[in-house]
Amino acid sequence: MRTHASAGHHPHDDAPDTTADFRELAALPPGRRRDDLRDRIIEAWLPMAERLAGRFRSRGESFEDLRQVAALGLVKAVDRYDPERGNAFESYAVPTVTGEIKRHFRDHMWTLHVPRRVQDLRNRVRFARQDLSQTISGRQPTIAEIAKQAQLSEDDVRTGLEALESFTALSLDAELPGSEDGYSLSDALGSADPAIDVVIDREAVKPRLEALPERERAILYMRFFRDMTQSRIAEQLGISQMHVSRLISRCCDRLRDQVMRDVA
Numbered sequence: 001m002r003t004h005a006s007a008g009h010h011p012h013d014d015a016p017d018t019t020a021d022f023r024e025l026a027a028l029p030p031g032r033r034r035d036d037l038r039d040r041i042i043e044a045w046l047p048m049a050e051r052l053a054g055r056f057r058s059r060g061e062s063f064e065d066l067r068q069v070a071a072l073g074l075v076k077a078v079d080r081y082d083p084e085r086g087n088a089f090e091s092y093a094v095p096t097v098t099g100e101i102k103r104h105f106r107d108h109m110w111t112l113h114v115p116r117r118v119q120d121l122r123n124r125v126r127f128a129r130q131d132l133s134q135t136i137s138g139r140q141p142t143i144a145e146i147a148k149q150a151q152l153s154e155d156d157v158r159t160g161l162e163a164l165e166s167f168t169a170l171s172l173d174a175e176l177p178g179s180e181d182g183y184s185l186s187d188a189l190g191s192a193d194p195a196i197d198v199v200i201d202r203e204a205v206k207p208r209l210e211a212l213p214e215r216e217r218a219i220l221y222m223r224f225f226r227d228m229t230q231s232r233i234a235e236q237l238g239i240s241q242m243h244v245s246r247l248i249s250r251c252c253d254r255l256r257d258q259v260m261r262d263v264a
Helices: 019-027 032-054 063-080 089-108 116-133 143-150 154-164 194-210 214-225 230-237 241-263
Strands: none
Touching: 019 032, 032 063, 032 089, 063 089, 116 143, 116 154, 143 154, 194 214, 194 241, 214 230, 214 241, 230 241
């Protein structure tokens, strides 16, 4: 294994010259000799892969994991490289390793699972917006401009823009921007309204109420809709409070049985 003496031929000063090794590797049949040569080539290029991994240190992933992903990308580059095409290995390996790292972030660093299509839309929208920012000054590109640049529909652009804002989840206890009193997302969430159950019950019993005799219907109306006491209802109707109580209990039992039969 040899190290190239001239830095001008490689972006990395210590990039090894493995041209002859790759030619030999391509000519060797499967076996121990070929495996050993392949391992030596990979080992020689590992410093370059680690430097590429270092470019992504500040994105929330541990460097050790990034090194492993970069090494995997390097292995793929070594296995797929064809020296007969005439391109230097480094010009093939750098985008392969970098692409593997970016794919790792795309597939594994989302807080929530996001479909691959949405991830792809996010990337296309992001790149299109970056390109447009070079030619448009003083404002953000419109959805229509991004759609034209990325060759997407405007609906897909909206999906991509939403994904750009959804890369990480925010704690429900996180204070909302501009809030100075500790107001958090959890404070903005709604809760179950018990009145909804009342509405449902009322709608369910309504047809049965309408079928009751007029006096019984009037008693239930005064008791449950006007919140009158049994004594006051009895006084207004000229009957005993005990009679009112029995009528209310009998009507409620009948209505309950009828509604339950309707539900069943």
